[in-house]
Amino acid sequence: MLITKQAVFKRFWYPIVPMEMLKEGPQPFTLMGESIVLWADNEGAPRAAIDRCCHRMAKLSIGWVDTDGCITCPYHGWRFDGSGQCRSVPQIGDKVPNHQLKIKAYLCEEKYGYAWVCLSDDPISGIPEFEEAGDPDFRQVFEFYETWDCASMRLMENSFDAAHIAFVHKDSFGDINKPVPELGKLYKTENGSFYMLNKNRVDNTKVDRSVTGEDDDVTYRTTRTDYYPPVIRKSKIHYPGGLIHSIVTCATPIADGTMQLCQWVYRNDTEEDVPAEKVVAFDRIVTIEDRHILESCDPDVPIDQSRRAELHMASDRPGMLIRNILMELLKENGEQEVYGDHFIQYETPENIEYRKNEVDPVKMPEETGKPASSPVDKSV
Structure with missing residues (x-):
């Protein structure tokens, strides 16, 4: 697209x-x-x-x-x-x-x-509301305002991609020796979008421990990541000691292959506890690692999965869901996906059954229901 x-x-x-x-x-x-x-x-x-x-x-x-x-x-x-x-x-x-x-x-x-x-006089929705904004228990730290040579959608999908952590972030909090990701659970929200809940084991030896508030070499963090169509996500990270590190990432589209990263974070600590400079440095490591990979990806993100322009695995469920949401948005507004002509269409016999799974939208319960079931991975 x-x-x-x-x-x-x-x-x-x-x-x-x-x-x-x-x-x-x-x-x-x-x-x-x-x-x-x-x-x-x-x-x-x-x-x-x-x-x-x-x-x-x-x-x-x-x-x-x-x-x-x-x-x-x-x-x-x-x-x-x-x-x-x-x-x-x-x-x-x-x-x-x-x-x-x-x-x-x-x-x-x-x-x-x-x-x-x-750009329109008829917005589909308002500016997203973030519960931490205005909460006296949280401070806002401005982190990054910079131009990336990648598609906005690549960054959005990457935000929900558990499988990339072991490889892309192997020098920070990922562990390349543990490539099998811990998959999150998906829930529907009232605005027709979704959020993902997951608990991940992270390496705490390569980062500034004062920022995580954890002293152990290995820690676990529980994260809720919300998707706000089309190009905003908030990832609220809870550490065992009670620290909350809630990152808002906006991938404002400049052109098809260029975006403006606008990112800030809410934390329930103070400047005296951890200076903003350290907070920014902590997240800077992650953005540098992500940017290196994302700028190498094709900016033309295929959202119509029936085109079979990209193949998927179980950990891609959130990204598939993002594509389904955007595809439905186009249909509701009388549009078809506009894309380039450089894609290969994969239709090998061994992938036919998998293709059927990809086309089916990920089915999710209401926010108070059970975790989402996926035709790709029945275990979650």
Whole structure:
């Protein structure tokens, strides 16, 4: 799937830029292939619009923000408010500009320290709510804001992939001598998505133990990972000693093969317990390892499993479920998957029965029910 070619994904909210950056002036960004500009108005509220002046198509992002909160085009000084309306044209003096002088503005809100944007006036859902936000027992640590050369969907699937830990993270908390993953259990959520519960054995010898709060060489952590379609997940990690390390990862799509990583973490400790610098360094190891692999993967993620463009194993159940959710989303909105023509279709006899299993959606109970059953792995 080429995400920028699917119109429905323009109807979701994405974190674009930290609010702190808007204090420096207008900021350019490419969201789903569209060039936009963000700025803070005179009240400090984030605003977003197309990054082109309607006069001679100059980039507004190289302009400036006036004291009344309007963004000014650096070419001829035309000024636009947060709704996109042109408020003044210096060349006509004090006359009110024609109401038709307007640029496309986008929905823009501040939340969790970021400016969020939706490219559509009709969002499918709101910005996700995270229970830790505003909870006095938790602090928020900003971790990463950086561009990766990989598809947003690759990072999302990787977040639920238990099998990669032993290999990709062998130098941090994984154990390459124990390649058989401990599979999580899947549960349906009210919004039509899912979360995964699992308990994993992790190597505690290669990391800063003050960050995990555990002294033993080997520890176990219980994790609930929620998926917020299309490109957000929250992984809430509980350590035996009571520490909670809850990571929010957003893979904002820039282009089909490029994304902006926006990541922060909530922790139920204090800066005095563990400095933010150590927390960031702890998670930095993991992101470096993941990035190395993910940037090598084909960005065209096949979500229609009947195409047989990729083969799967039992630990891929969450990724298959993500693909099913997105495929249903396309169908509900009258779209078909748009993809490249470079895939091989696997139809060897020994895989035919397995193919049938792949096509069937993973069946899950309601949130209060039993763990999900999967046609791929009947044991969970």
